Amino acid sequence: MQGSLALEIQQILPEISLSIFGIAIILLDTFLVKSKRHVATGIALVGIAVTAVFTLGLVGEDGSFFSGMIVVDDFSIFFRITFLIIGALTILASSSYIARENLAVGEFQALVLFAIVGMNLMVASNELIMIFLGLETLSISSYILLGIKRADPKSNESALKYFLLGSFSSAFLLYGIALAYGATRTTNLELIGREIAAGSASMALIYVAVGLLFVGIGFKVAVVPFHVWTPDVYEGAPTPITAFMSVGPKAAGFAILIRVLMVAFPATYGKWLGLVWLSAVLTMTVGNCVAIVQSNIKRMLAYSSIAHAGYILVAVTTRNQEGVAAILFYTLVYALMNIGAFTIVALVGRRGDQKSHIDDFAGLGFKQPGLAAALSILLLSLAGIPLTAGFAGKFFIFRAALESQFVWLTIIGVINSAISVYYYLHVIVVMYMKEPTDDELPVAMTPSTLSVIALSVFGVLQFGMFPDLLINFARNSILGFR
């Protein structure tokens, strides 16, 4: 038994290491004088690096551990790596933001690590209870992170809104879990699937359970009509946390959505297909159309992130291997471009995020050509212009959709993509074609923000021009899936 326990522990070493580093940061923070506390950023980064080593050590592992609570497969490892990348970029991007806004650095970075632990547990589980625990770990960390600017009413509003709606959605999720358990006497996804296939479960309960689970997860990934919290929460949150929220929990939410729908409820495909199809169409359309009229860039990117959730839902609808691979590809490249864009937004926003109006970007194109060019590339990628990763991602998604013969869904998707060009271009218009409205000093860059921007732009172009590497990795990651 000893040997097997060691083996089991090894599977959750990434989460253990993240937790230890997180706790260490908090402890250290209390003993350090204020001027030294910024070492937390460095420690958090080391923590991510150490965790990355443990995570990569799991590549190729396949099996379930802790009585089926934890599953390790390439699918979960892909997402764990994605989360580490998201975490590293968030930590790097936030270091100068924390200094500028005078936030508590220790708590901030530790909570980012805990949030990653939550996301990791969500994707590395085949068990509804475990998924719920992971989700709560993530949610509680994010409630605090959203409200970490304690003196800022907007930040408080953001945290409170997310807390209220988040608990609400957790209740839906729990109710769904309870019903699924009631119908099948298990919370294990594979067993649920088997029970349904065996025909021994009450289908009425199952349908309601699928609906409630979709609602619960739909809240987290912000698909229409469960998206209303997004703009307010994103606008009020500290900008690096907005970036984190728009990519991390979203990726985790989609990962569990795929697992729940495809492992536990493949038999009800005919039933949930219509639901997801409609939600995809609404999510894309509402997100894009409302983004057009936004004047605050954080709100615009919030609606844009809703729209992007819609594209990913298109891929969920397809239910084929290529679609799932496309989701993996998309969540990673979306994380790169969104974190990059939000990092620049945070920089331009200056102290207190006062300059988050799109018009505040006027003239940036010629005042700070490098920064503006980087933002332009990231926005063009979000818009899906070829040679960027955003285009490659959409290409894979729509390709998968056409493979499953969803012609109309694809057409609605590409038209939405064309609509989205309008508001992304608007920012570029303002940067390059309008004269600056004030004599603000140039934005101060730090090595850490510079590296985030450089990495995201590099990733966007690399995976845009040569997507083979990443898409093949994504394809291999889902071979053992289902």
Add this chain to the structure above:
Amino acid sequence: MPYSILTLITFLPIGGAALLLFMRKASTGALRNIALIVSLLALLLSLPLFSNFDSSNPGMQFEQSVAWIPSLGIQYHVGIDGISLFLVLLTTVLTPITILSSWNSIEKRVREYYLFMLMLETGMIGVFVALDFFLFYVFWEVMLVPMYFLIGVWGGQRRIYAAVKFFLYTMVGSVLMLVAIIALYFLNGATTFDFPSILANLQSGNLVLNSSQQYWLFLAFFFAFAIKVPLFPLHTWLPDAHVEAPTAGSVILAGVLLKMGTYGIVRFCLPIFPEATRELTPLISLLAVVGIVYGALVAMVQTDIKKLVAYSSVSHLGFVVLGIFALNEQGLQGAMYQMLNHGISTGALFLLVGMIYDRRHTRLIDEFGGLADPLPVFSTIFMIVTFSSIGLPMLNGFVGEFLILLGAFNANVTFAVVATSGVILSAVYMLWMYQRVIFGEVKNPKNKKLADLDFREKLLLLPLVALIFWMGIYSEAFLRRMDTSVNQVLQQVKSSAVVVKN
């Protein structure tokens, strides 16, 4: 695979653009020189394409093919035939001219301006040489970005509106084309985006598209191309973009960008969807004819010379589409020829308009009159270009229009008759405009002391005037090289239609 000179020609400009990025912003002279040298080098490299082109070979020449995204069967595959050869040359000829034309008129953000000009050149050449659907789409879209900046940053009063409109119109069309491309890829067995191999599968019967597939895919492709052409009633972005763009932008827009639409139709729509092509011919020809007459009538009432030229483009491109859908040798050859003519003469017209705009900062016809007196050289060249545009014999426009009308008469007499009225109307609006601007007394005192063309301006008009005469007198040199490719396209349209019907 052997390496092709086309790759060098395509990517040389963007290499030059990268070079500009590392130069000091303030040294505008050096920036201009480098941009000009790079574009001239591209021109020089493209000349052997003309001389070494084998006009008896209907297939692709100067081909290169390298795997790009192997997991999807996407290749970097380039090559040219008689259809694309001259469009590549048109691009390499017009680009240095436009770069030279903006020598003095672009004062602000010079580095970025030339950067985008060179990026644009790469995009345009790429569209004409790409033989892989994915690659074609990439160039087609990416080319929008520099053009958007050229209009939006260096354009006129309503430049932002025009730039965004231009981008969105093209974008809506092209995303549908993307769906069609992916659909075609799946129908072909999801192994390749390579245009020649998909075409070969169609011809050998390995890939059969049923009527409704042909119909919808044709429409998706055609919609994207028709917006670009622009075919009536999708033309509304064009007057805005043309008028607001800086002179060089207008020249490139009219000269090359519009041709991408007609090129796409000939390259992809006709051979891949022969049955749909034949079925939709009456409708498209009707739209083309409406465009011819409508464009001409609207051009007639314009008070702004640039707008007049812009609307004349709608009319001229209507001729090109009519020629293509005559689906016979004269019509298609005339259309190909007219694409070049329009690029040269409308390009020259925009340059001339830009030259008087630089002098007077207005383009309103009323402001001028009697320019023959102070500007004799300008007036002479303007006259030649005007005649070329209305199709006077011995000049290039005549050959194209004549062939198109010949083809159109063979295909459908009614359309041809109505289209002929467009020729007359074009003579009316062009000559009337010429008369009001050039002849008579110099009424406006501001026009009395205008300086005639300087050396630079003469230099950049000279090659265009030479081409106008050359293509008018010795059209054989051009038509011979188009001949086999044009016939092959027609063969594909006709023969495949029979196969499908069986």
